[in-house]
Amino acid sequence: MIDIEVFIKTFIVLALFGTAGVGLYGVIAKPHATKKIISLTILGDTVNALAILLGYRYPGGIPPVYTGQPPNEFVGSAVDPLPQALVLTAIVIGMAVNLLIIYIALQTYRLYGTLDTRLIKKLRG
Amino acid sequence: MSGVRKVASAVALLAIVAVLSLGAAAGGMGPFFDGIRALGTFYLSTAPPQIAELVLGPSYRGLSSYSPEVVTSIVWDYRGLDTYFETAVFFLAIIGAVAIYRGIEEPVLRRPASGLSPIVRAVTKFLIPINIAVAASIALHGHLTPGGGFQAGAALAVAPVIVIVVFSRRYLLERGVTKLKALFLRSVGLIGIALVVLIPVIWSVLSGEWAWVMQNQWKPGAEVFSYPAYLGGALISGSIWFLNLFEFLAVSFGFTILFLLISIDEDTVRSCMIRGGEECDRY
Amino acid sequence: MITPELALMLIFVSIAFVFAYLAVEERKLIRAVVYSAVQSAAFAFLFYLLGAPDIVLVYVPVTVGIYPAALLFLIRKTEEVENP
Known part of the structure; x- marks a missing residue:
C-alpha cells in the first residue's frame, strides 16, 4: 500500500529538482542570451524554494513572527527562520546581479547586432 | 550537431x-518536511524579547535582538555582517550597470509625452501614492510584522517602473526623480548603514570600553554599549529600525537608477556612443 | 492522510514546473517572459504556504514586477524571437 502523504512530499521535492533541471537545461542548451537570462532566473528561484522547503516544519509550520502566543507553542511550531533570512538577501542581490546581466546583454546587442550566442561566437574582432 | x-x-x-x-x-x-535545526530553535527562542527574558533569564538577555520578527533580526543582527557585505555586492552590481551607461544622458526634447490611455493614467495616479505608503509601512514596521528594508525597497522599486510604462520617462524626470538625486539618496542609505554599523566601534574608541562591530544590544563581554530597544515606549529593536530604513533607501533608489537608465531611448544611446558626449551631457 | 497545505503545495509546484518548461521551450521571448512570471506567481503561493511571508513580500514585486519589466525592455530593444 502506497502512503499518499509520502508520495506527495516526494513529488514536491522531485518536481522542484525537475524545475531546477529545466532552468539549468535552458541556461546550457538554449542559444539566445535573453532565453538564458530567463532560465537563470527560473534556476535561482527554484534553488531558493528548495532552501525554504528545507526549513519547513511539518505538520503545521507557522511563520516565524512572534504574535503573543505562549512561548513554548511559538518555538515548537514556527518554521526555521535562517533559510528565509538567507533567501531574502539572495533574492534582492540576485535581482541586482541579473539586472547587471541584462545591461551587459543590451550592450552586447549594441556592439554585435545580435544576441544569438552561436552568431556571436562566429564574429571576430 | x-x-x-x-x-x-x-x-x-x-x-x-x-x-x-x-x-x-x-x-x-x-x-x-520534518522538524527544524537546533540553530533555528535558538533564533526562535532568543529573538523576541518576551521569550528571551523567559528562556535566557535577565542575565543573558543581551543575546536577544529585541525584535518579534525573527527573520529581520537574523538579517540585521545575528548575521548582520553577511547582509552588510551582500549590500556591498548590490552596490557593485548597480555601479557596474551605471558604468555601462557612462556619459549617456537623454537630451531634453520637446516631444509630446507618450503613454497609455487616460483611464490607465488616472488609476495609476491613485495607485502610486498607495504603493509608496505601503512600502514605507513595510520598512518602518519591519521589526514588528513581516517586512523590512529589502522587502520595502523591492515594493517601492515597482513604482518608477509603472510610472515609466504608463506615463513616460520624462514624466518621472519632470517630477524631480533624476538619476543624480536617486544616486544621492542611495548613497545616503549606504552611508547610513555604514554609520550604524560603525557607531559601536567609534564609541568604543572614544570611551575606552569594549564594543563589537554591528553590535545591537549589549553582549556578554561588551556590556556597556547598546542601542535603545525602546524609544518613547515603542519597540524599535535598537539598530534594526535604522538599518531597515537605510536599506529601504538604498534598495529602492538603486533600482530606480537602473530603470531610469534602461528606459533611455536606444537611438539616443547609440548616437551618444558614436559621437561622444557633447550634446548628451546637456540635461 | 492529505492536509490542505500539502495538496495546495502539490498543485502550485506542478504549475511552476509546467510553466518553467513552457518558458524555456517557447520561441517567442515575450511569451516566455509571461510564462516565467506565471511560474514565479506559483512559487509565491508556495512560499506563503511554507510559512514565509517575508519572502512573499520581497518575491512578488521582484519576480512578477521588476524582472518582467526589465526583460521586456531588453526584448523590445533587441530581438523578439529566438531562432532554433
Whole structure:
C-alpha cells in the first residue's frame, strides 16, 4: 500500500529538482542570451524554494513572527527562520546581479547586432 | 550537431536531477518536511524579547535582538555582517550597470509625452501614492510584522517602473526623480548603514570600553554599549529600525537608477556612443 | 492522510514546473517572459504556504514586477524571437 502523504512530499521535492533541471537545461542548451537570462532566473528561484522547503516544519509550520502566543507553542511550531533570512538577501542581490546581466546583454546587442550566442561566437574582432 | 547537443543536454540534466535526488534521499540535504535545526530553535527562542527574558533569564538577555520578527533580526543582527557585505555586492552590481551607461544622458526634447490611455493614467495616479505608503509601512514596521528594508525597497522599486510604462520617462524626470538625486539618496542609505554599523566601534574608541562591530544590544563581554530597544515606549529593536530604513533607501533608489537608465531611448544611446558626449551631457 | 497545505503545495509546484518548461521551450521571448512570471506567481503561493511571508513580500514585486519589466525592455530593444 502506497502512503499518499509520502508520495506527495516526494513529488514536491522531485518536481522542484525537475524545475531546477529545466532552468539549468535552458541556461546550457538554449542559444539566445535573453532565453538564458530567463532560465537563470527560473534556476535561482527554484534553488531558493528548495532552501525554504528545507526549513519547513511539518505538520503545521507557522511563520516565524512572534504574535503573543505562549512561548513554548511559538518555538515548537514556527518554521526555521535562517533559510528565509538567507533567501531574502539572495533574492534582492540576485535581482541586482541579473539586472547587471541584462545591461551587459543590451550592450552586447549594441556592439554585435545580435544576441544569438552561436552568431556571436562566429564574429571576430 | 544540434541533435547530439540536445541528447547530451538531456542526459546531463537527468544525471544532475538523479544525483541531487540521491543526495536528498540519503539525507544529505537535511530533513524535508520534518522538524527544524537546533540553530533555528535558538533564533526562535532568543529573538523576541518576551521569550528571551523567559528562556535566557535577565542575565543573558543581551543575546536577544529585541525584535518579534525573527527573520529581520537574523538579517540585521545575528548575521548582520553577511547582509552588510551582500549590500556591498548590490552596490557593485548597480555601479557596474551605471558604468555601462557612462556619459549617456537623454537630451531634453520637446516631444509630446507618450503613454497609455487616460483611464490607465488616472488609476495609476491613485495607485502610486498607495504603493509608496505601503512600502514605507513595510520598512518602518519591519521589526514588528513581516517586512523590512529589502522587502520595502523591492515594493517601492515597482513604482518608477509603472510610472515609466504608463506615463513616460520624462514624466518621472519632470517630477524631480533624476538619476543624480536617486544616486544621492542611495548613497545616503549606504552611508547610513555604514554609520550604524560603525557607531559601536567609534564609541568604543572614544570611551575606552569594549564594543563589537554591528553590535545591537549589549553582549556578554561588551556590556556597556547598546542601542535603545525602546524609544518613547515603542519597540524599535535598537539598530534594526535604522538599518531597515537605510536599506529601504538604498534598495529602492538603486533600482530606480537602473530603470531610469534602461528606459533611455536606444537611438539616443547609440548616437551618444558614436559621437561622444557633447550634446548628451546637456540635461 | 492529505492536509490542505500539502495538496495546495502539490498543485502550485506542478504549475511552476509546467510553466518553467513552457518558458524555456517557447520561441517567442515575450511569451516566455509571461510564462516565467506565471511560474514565479506559483512559487509565491508556495512560499506563503511554507510559512514565509517575508519572502512573499520581497518575491512578488521582484519576480512578477521588476524582472518582467526589465526583460521586456531588453526584448523590445533587441530581438523578439529566438531562432532554433
